Amino acid sequence: MGMMTRRALYEGDTGVSPVHDDTHVDTYVDANRRLSDAQQSDNLRTFMGAAARHSGGTVTDRMHLRITRDIAEGFAAHSGQGGATKTQVWEWITQHASPTYSVEAFESRWEVFESERLIRPHRSKKHQQRHSFHPLGTVFLMICDRLESRGGIDELIDLLDRTQELLDRDHPDREAVAHNIVFCQWVFQTFAVQLAALVVDGSLQELMEDQWQYRHQDLDQRILRLNHEVNRHFPKDVDLAHKAIAMVEAEQRYAHWAAQAVLRVLDRAGTTLDFDVLSAEEYLDAARNAPPEQLAEAGLALVADAPQVWLDAGAVVDALEAFVPRHRVRYRPPLPEGSPDRDPFGAVAERAVRERARRERAADRMLLEQDRAEMTEELRRSRWPRAVRLLTDLILLDADPHAPYRVEMGTELIIDREAWVTHLHPVTVHRTNTPAVLPPPVPVATEQGDEEP
Template identity: 35%
Template sequence: MGDQLAFGDGEQADLAAAVQLANWRAFMAPVAEDAGAVARHPEVARVALAILKVFAEHSGPHGLTRAEVVQALAGDPRGWSSDLIEHRLTVLTRLGFLEPYLLKAHQDRYVVRPAGLAGALAAERLAEHGGVDELILLLDRARVVFDRSNPDPEAALDYLVSCRNALRVFALDLQRLVATGTPTELMEAQRQHDHQGFTRQVAELNEVVTSRFSGSWALEEAASALIEAEQFYRRQVMVAADKVLAQGGGSLNFDVLTVSEYTDAAFKGDVALLSQVGTALVADAPSVWIDPAQVLETVSGFAPRSGARGRPLVMDDAEQEEEPWEWAEGAHSRLLEDRRLLADELLAGDQEVDLTALLYAAGWPAAAAIITDVLALGDEPGEPYSVVVEDALLADPAASVTYLHPLLLRRHDVSDEADGGGDDV
């Protein structure tokens, strides 16, 4: 039995990166000057796509400078160094991906050439499906030629031959992988070729040829050859899938499908087929575990309970509750002491203090609490404090305390008489 792979296995990720790089190098081979024309790591393509995004989102009417591009990518979470970005900008500029805004010497503002955008998008599609998307585009372009009012027979024949050759190339590559590839390589290829609609597109194209070019032996022959190529390609896709399932099922390799595919199968799969998934799995039954605390808790829950009534508790005379009036006197004494401390803190050693500014600064409701405490203290018999509320009225609509009478707090002997400048409380 083979080794079981886990989700997100590093080997599969490394293979995917290697396959992407191989596809990009093969993609650029027809227009490469030498074998070193394509970079050796897929990360350079991601930097180019990031540079393209910066130009699309931040470019002004006169393009961007190299420094502006480097600054825009400085906070990228992928952590590319400024040297790598500068190097990619140099290569992209020399190859014409980035063009000077003005075709003059010493121009440092650049724009993206649309052909470079098309190449970046094609590289991204190539990384995802290994070029199968281009085959779909080729079939679509062939259909456009046949849908014209007066299609050119030679152009239609060229497209039919091109589609047939492309399908043959993909089919032969799959046939080689089935014979020589590892299960991991087959799984990666299976995901790249996971496209629907090939058979329908080829069949519809053949019907158009039959209806519009009836009697043209060359076109009908090419259409039949295209159907044979599609069937050959489809057989290789199915053989690759069968081999992946057979080897993956025999080795209990759960990487045969992606996580999203397992989730989709759980929601949409047939119940009878899903019930067979775990028939070949071997798992030990979990051991029973219980700690001493759980044992004691369980035993106490099943302990018999006595039905005898217990004797009532005898209250000690020393612990009798205090009388309500004693509690009220104590509470009043504590409140009075708190008010004395507040008054002494406000006076700060003086015999008299003007509380008006303090009340404005304290704001509402702190000012109301101070006024209540000092008025109550001044009204308390035997206390050496009095409060003078003057007649003047101070109003400030913007303040927290909107209006207030000037307020004086005094400390004196009980025998002293209050001043006559206002109401002495």
């Protein structure tokens, strides 16, 4: 990947802290990116050096920081019990933290924390076994967590936000605002000096590590807004206005050297084809969101030989002669498996057999071992629903070629306004001989769902 490609990946709308000159470079911020172990140890040593008692008195081994974090989590796990003993904390660490250090290292750090009053007795009583972890220890761990990805720029942003909160009040404290502005100016100047030294004398690896620590989104917008609010709240305060302008100039110098660091990394990486300049997340973001023209620039600096064709004319002729068009072969689908549910078609057939048997039994009761029975009076005495059902059953028996019954209906019309059935024809049931056509057997469903005669 050439230098222009990396420059294109750095530039875009998702950048931070634009530079106020002709070296404008926007940089992508990866919140999940972590510095190397060596850079984290260097940041921790430098950060703790401000409070060191003597040379070499700071902790540089990140294992000590791991022990501190485990001890803090062990105390947090026993917070509901009013503190914890040393044994309880070590047991929790061995069960949940999987420590890679010995119990001697744990006890050594415990003694240091007791001497520095980071671990204190829970109550002021003799032979007190329970201890508590001071809240400032957790604050230290949070700061160390930021130092793993930043070199202090987050604290500067926090100071700018606190200054902005002072100016958002109805009556801002002028002295507090002035103090914060001067301190921000000094921090920007310190960062700028460090970046300038890296750009001039630092190696490519140092630039790649350090320039990630000085990135933050909308840094220049925060500075410009802060300067505007100072002029709005203190329009006649010339001294405070000069301090705000000096802070803006310091931020511009810092942004200039931050951009120079990025440009130097791009220039050097473009000639060495070093793919470690960007993180895996940034390459993935570029592949998804960058324009195709910028992605195509990745191959401008690559040189490749044309591939050799391992195929001659004879092989092509043989392949054409052996070619056979493909035919789709359709296979019969597998038979469906038997279902434990009741066959619906079989249920319909069974219901029809039961209805025919019911109608035949009703006809036998009407005939009473006779071959002929008059049903007119029976129908006249019946209520309308029963009369309709009885007449319907007789008609269905007459229509069934397999039933030995016939129904004869006269042409006379009987009208009785007082009866349930007001209009009726004479109805006679006859028993006939055995039907010539035998009824078909009831279909039986097999396991495959087919019907067998």
